[in-house]
Amino acid sequence: DAKTTQPNSMESNEEEPVHLPCNHSTISGTDYIHWYRQLPSQGPEYVIHGLTSNVNNRMASLAIAEDRKSSTLILHRATLRDAAVYYCILRGPMSGGSNYKLTFGKGTLLTVNP
């Protein structure tokens, strides 16, 4: 299985940008990079995904390295409500053998200070 590596924890201040890194050096050409987050006492929620190009949506931006061996989730202005565990997940036919599977790693616990 293609694996991802994330820092265990990161800290940020409110209203400042946050860059959450993810390494995936064994990514295959057909793997999509997905990010989910899990707020305290809630189920995971989808944040963003991408394949090669950088992506933006209302929640965040995803910056993908040119060689695709790493990516960064960018929260442009962190709020207290962004405190969560952020999971970087690879999905594709070669990642666990199927498209359907979300294989969660340990993720990064983001703390946002007021």
Place this chain on the structure above:
Amino acid sequence: DTEVTQTPKHLVMGMTNKKSLKCEQHMGHRAMYWYKQKAKKPPELMFVYSYEKLSINESVPSRFSPECPNSSLLNLHLHALQPEDSALYLCASSRGGLAGDSTDTQYFGPGTRLTVL
């Protein structure tokens, strides 16, 4: 409506009890999932239903028995559980079935926190 609902929110049961967890979605999604999450660990996939048929069982013990009565509803029947089965049980759904592509988003419910005494 992008909501997946789960009931009950909390459940305490003895090892000899039989109980059921319920999950519902009205997004017309064709795949539904059960995940198990132990404290301070990431979620782990248990079962996948695709078009109301059990498609994936991730080697889950038979004391967990899933059921998909219709396309909107997913149950997890519990019997003779052990204290180590105490966890947060998460339900999710996604638009496509197992043939769904790698961009298919999974929508999660808030989970049922199960305690087995």
